[in-house]
Amino acid sequence: MALLKATKLSKVFGGLKAVSNFEVTIEKGELIGLIGPNGAGKTTAFNLLTGVYEPSTGEIEFDGKSIVGLKPYQITQRGLARTFQNIRLFAELSVLDNVKIAYHFHVKYGILESVLRIGRYHKEEAEIEKKAIELLQIFQLADKKDEIAKNLPYGDQRRLEIARALAAQPKLLLLDEPAAGMNPQETQQLMKMIQWIKKEFDLTILLIEHDMSLVMNVCERIYVLEYGSIIAQGIPEEIKNNPRVIEAYLGEEVE
């Protein structure tokens, strides 16, 4: 059974059809790419899947249950975490606190326990701290755990956002242009890291990306979006040679 299945998804803003008849099916353990020219509706599609927008029509099934109409935090709690194209860290907080917040909905101690510092408080807090530091170590951020997030270099901020999303312990991770603004060397490292975390955390990943080398090298399957609709899907080889995709990216051939 598919982990994520979107059928006939569309979103209309006034008279503008941002996404129409969007369909994806993602099996557990896959690494899928979503590409398309600027303004094709990729981020809108992400926002539909994560509950930021409610779809005008269509159905989204995650892990066998419909998630249409749920709030973003409810969708995250079901196991679907994301990063943002324009980084959205908790800018004034430390790197460590950024990650700790993502463990929030896994914490069981109540308000009384936190105020009186009794019961599960100390044990769970220690556990969160330990897990958060482990995660930061994976992303080579452990030595910067007390830095304020906004003071990190750009590449570190991108990695911190992924670390934070992973702290929510998702089944499906959505990455919105994880390599945006990175230099080729950083992109290389990121590619390796994405493949590694996928294996290590037993994840399924859907990523939006403009960097073709990243998409073609890492993704097992690719969906191509243009003007809000899926125009092609398949393995990287097929996509590379698909005339419609080439047309979408480079324009029509002159007769």
Add this chain to the structure above:
Amino acid sequence: MGNNKRVLLSFAACIAVYAVMQSLISLDVIGSFWQLNIVLVCINIILAVSLNLINGFTGQFSIGHAGFMAVGAYVGAVLTVKFQLPFLVAILGGAAAAGFLGFVIGLPTLRLDGDYLAIATLGLGEIIRITILNIPYVGGASGFMGIPRYTTFAWVFFATVFTVFFIRNFINSTHGRACIAVRENQIAAEAMGVDTTKYKVMAFTIGAAFAGVAGALFAHYFYIAHPASFTFMKSFDILTIVVLGGLGSISGSITAAILLTFISAALAGYPEWRMIIYSLLLIILMLYRPQGLFGNRELSLKMFGRLMGGNKRGTTEGN
């Protein structure tokens, strides 16, 4: 564990401060004028720290705090005067009523952001006051008179310690982090599984409840609860303390509450100059420290260490 040691140490410090102050009061070293101001300082600390939870930590700009204080004052007074209940019950009753009202009001208004929320809470604070003004049962426009003076230094001191202790521990837990996440980036908080509405309403409710505590203490010190004590000017006074101390800093709110109350008291001898000097001080402070005295940091031993020339970075942990 080091943790327990620190808790014991801060408790010991609180008891010591209490013992010193109480004996100074008993020995009449501190006269009634300064006693009054010490009580006011404590009440202002409760108000400022609780408002800081809403404005500073959760980032929801509320300016209707005096309204919740009024609810606590009147409900508390009704419980002691009309029902002859013990003072503790009156305080808790005032807190519960204010907290409940905060919850009911917070649910619809916290959908608003920024300026809109500020205006809505300003209006709600006034609505509460005008409503009280028109209830003859609690004295209407002439105020609720004949309230016994139950508030002593011991009551306000320990209520203040409890408030600070409660809100500090709340902030340093996963629930507090959720509130701070709402302030930092609501969309990201939501994407990390934080129910942002729930935490906004929760912060608002807790803040309102402690304003209720302050109100009950206030009414039982001054023998009277009068609608004129809870105008939006009072809300602004509390807000001034919070902003001056630093949004998101509990120790900042405490310091600013002490500072402003005493400045105000010290200038009591020059009534014609008082507001001018007070305002000038505020303007100067805001020009040179727009983030407030402490920014969003807490006063801690580490901070002293840094001032003394150490170069270790302070963390959010220590305070």
